[in-house]
Amino acid sequence: MKIIQAIINPYALDNVREALSELGEFGMTATEVKGYGRQKGHTETYRGTEYEISYVPKIMIEIAASDDQVDDIVQCIIGGAKSEKIGAGKIFILPLEEVVRVRTSETGDSAI
Ligand SMILES: Nc1ncnc2c1ncn2[C@@H]1O[C@H](COP(=O)(O)OP(=O)(O)OP(=O)(O)O)[C@@H](O)[C@H]1O
Ligand SMILES: [Mg+2]
Numbered sequence: 001m002k003i004i005q006a007i008i009n010p011y012a013l014d015n016v017r018e019a020l021s022e023l024g025e026f027g028m029t030a031t032e033v034k035g036y037g038r039q040k041g042h043t044e045t046y047r048g049t050e051y052e053i054s055y056v057p058k059i060m061i062e063i064a065a066s067d068d069q070v071d072d073i074v075q076c077i078i079g080g081a082k083s084e085k086i087g088a089g090k091i092f093i094l095p096l097e098e099v100v101r102v103r104t105s106e107t108g109d110s111a112i
Contacts, residue, residue: 001097002096004074006081007059007093009089010046012089015080016080017082021075023072024066028061035058039086099112
């Protein structure tokens with residue numbers, strides 16, 4: 001199992017959710033975050049505001065997935081969030097040791 005952690009532009013969230021819902025039923029967590037990538041010193045624009053050097057508002061989505069779902073989910077996120085502009089996002093894929101579904105005490109893949 002993996003955790004897919006994607007940091008995307010806030011306005012791309014609905015697109016990404018829509019693309020994912022066509023793929024299947026996935027739980028996800030979305031968190032408001034701020035960050036920056038490689039363009040320290042260059043400007044990035046969000047809703048008409050220019051952010052220089054410091055942090056830009058982003059959304060981090062986290063999805064726990066079985067190994068065989070990871071590629072499809074990543075493609076969905078790219079499809080929903082891709083842009084020609086800098087700052088479109090970054091996806092990290094982390095190993096996930098265990099999942100426990102509280103209501104049923106199921107563990108592993110079937111708890112996702
Ligand atoms: N190396 C990193 N470590 C942690 N978070 C990162 C890293 N790179 C990017 N991020 C996060 O992802 C967000 C989006 O990154 P961004 O798309 O700007 O990456 P980039 O490598 O600069 O690509 P681009 O050249 O397309 O802008 C950042 O605002 C930051 O929150
Ligand atoms: Mg960048």
